[in-house]
Amino acid sequence: MTIKEKYDAIVVGAGPAGAMCAFKLAKAGKEVLLVERAKMPRNKVCTGMIAIDSIQIIEKEIGEFPKSLCVWPFNYKGFKYKMAKGAPVINMGIPEDEICYSVRRSEYDHWLTLEASKKGATVVDNCAFISIQEKTKDSVTVRLLQTRYNGEKRFVTVKTDYLIAADGMDSLLRKTLFPEREEITKCFCRQDYYLGDCDLDPEHYYYFRYNTAVEEPVWTFRKDDSIVIGYVAYPANVLEEKRAKILDYFVNTHGLSIGELQFSEVCCESTNFTVKKMKNGKLDFVFGCEDAPILFVGEAGEMMDSMSAGIAVAMESGCHAAEAIVAFGEKKEASLIDTYKEISKDMIDHITGTWQAFYNRFGRFF
Ligand SMILES: Cc1cc2nc3c(=O)[nH]c(=O)nc-3n(C[C@H](O)[C@H](O)[C@H](O)COP(=O)(O)OP(=O)(O)OC[C@H]3O[C@@H](n4cnc5c(N)ncnc54)[C@H](O)[C@@H]3O)c2cc1C
Incomplete structure (x- = not known):
């Protein structure tokens, strides 16, 4: 796949956050490059539960959930936790009228990426973000390392109006732009x-x-x-x-x-990390840069919830970033990052609430 010199938007990482963001931006008519470090389809540590929140986002943005993605046991019924010696098993059932599909993440993420591609996004796998070469208030130039089908590697320099960091929990973009944040990769x-x-x-x-x-x-x-x-x-x-x-x-x-x-x-691992942040009294998130058009989505922005619906949060934040970019492009009144924060407010309140409930119930075990 040939990579051009300039795009309206570059999305780094083809997990649910990045694929959904690329899908929405392409649907809005933007010229989008979605780069993924791994060869697709790729595995991702996950239970592969597609909970009701995820299904609703898919139905709203893409259409009917493709049941062909579901694998045995097809529909999970809940969670059972054994938290302490001698303590009873805690049973957290999924309400009977709610669906929670079982998928393999490799297949699910690949499907989302193909949907982004169908809308017009250029998807390049085996292509890693390496560094930011230049950033101004209107554009970002990045360096990528692409591995071609014949194994040959080459560096590519690409300019974009908007850069979206969707490179997951171990985000290189977060480490590059916010080196002062605590390292997550300890666990x-x-x-x-x-x-x-x-x-x-x-x-x-x-x-x-x-x-x-x-x-x-x-x-x-x-x-x-x-x-x-x-x-x-x-x-x-x-x-x-x-x-x-x-x-x-x-x-x-x-x-x-x-x-x-x-x-x-x-x-x-994200749960220990988040509980530690709460113990230190700061459950905060990374939205993006004040001085350049760069937004963070999904786990790259430390956005996930405590109730095994990280995929929903990732997809929702991807949608919000795309909406913020489109709205900002039309008006340019408020700043891009403030527009994104405003659009994300309800989601952030929701995930903060899920972590608070989790912390109140289980925090003492960490
Ligand atoms: C044990 C466990 C179980 C879980 N179970 C569930 C569940 O059942 N249901 C649920 O909803 N959530 C679950 N989650 C949470 C969910 O997996 C995450 O919240 C979700 O994957 C986050 O999506 P993302 O797109 O932000 O990041 P990711 O899915 O991690 O995607 C990031 C992508 O970026 C790519 N990338 C990284 N660096 C670069 C780079 N430099 N250049 C280019 N690409 C790069 C990666 O290869 C990856 O494909 C679970 C998490 C864990 C740890």
Whole structure:
């Protein structure tokens, strides 16, 4: 795919935040470049629950949710938490009249990206944002590293009127532009996919904050033909030892029987990070730059909620950034970042509320 020298907007990262933002901008007639570091479709640590909030955004912006994306158990029924030794299991059911689809994130994110492409966005995978070469109040010039189909690598310099940072929790753009913010990448989590079975209800997600294997939480759920075992993957040098202990725990307590490891995925863990921010009395978010047309969406902006609806927040913030860019382009009265903050106000109040409720209930366990 050839990359041009100039675009109306460049979106970095093709997760739900970036893909949705590119979709909306392209739909509004903007010339958009969406770059993704990984080869699509790519895996992402996630339970793959598409909750009602996500479904509503898709129905509003794109159309009917494509049921062909759903994999067994198709519809999750809720969450079960074991928070402390001797404490009863907390059952948080999803209301009976609500749907919570089960998808593989690789397929879901790929579908969203294809929808952006259908609307006219230029999507280039295997293409990483590397650095900002220049930023002014009207434009940004970035350096990208593209890996071609034949493995050849080349640097590309591209100018844009708007840059959208959608590069996830471990955002290079956030580290570049806000180096004073606390490093999130201190804590990683990992999910291992096995062919197998256990005696836990496949329609529930299980989180064992207390378990007899390791000090940190472990979790499990079903996805298609896999049983998924999740855990905090830090420090890396004891990973294999830890993995063996956790598997023993599930074998002994929940009748786990597994075959070969199919694959693993790793990402930064966000719950500990957010709870720590709350303990320090500052649950804040990154919206963008005051001195350049750069906006942050989804986890790059530290925007996620506590109720496993991070995908909805990511997509919603992507929509809001696109709306802010279109509104700002028409009027240029208020600043871009103030327009974005204003449009996002209800969403920010909502996610702050979910974290407050989570903190009140579970904060003491962290
Ligand atoms: C264990 C776990 C379970 C979860 N389960 C759920 C769930 O069931 N339902 C739910 O709604 N949410 C869930 N979430 C939250 C959800 O996964 C995130 O909130 C969501 O993925 C955030 O979307 P995003 O687009 O902001 O970032 P991401 O999905 O992380 O996408 C960022 C993209 O940017 C790309 N990128 C990174 N750096 C660069 C670069 N330099 N150049 C170009 N591209 C780059 C990455 O490769 C990636 O594709 C879960 C999270 C965790 C950790």
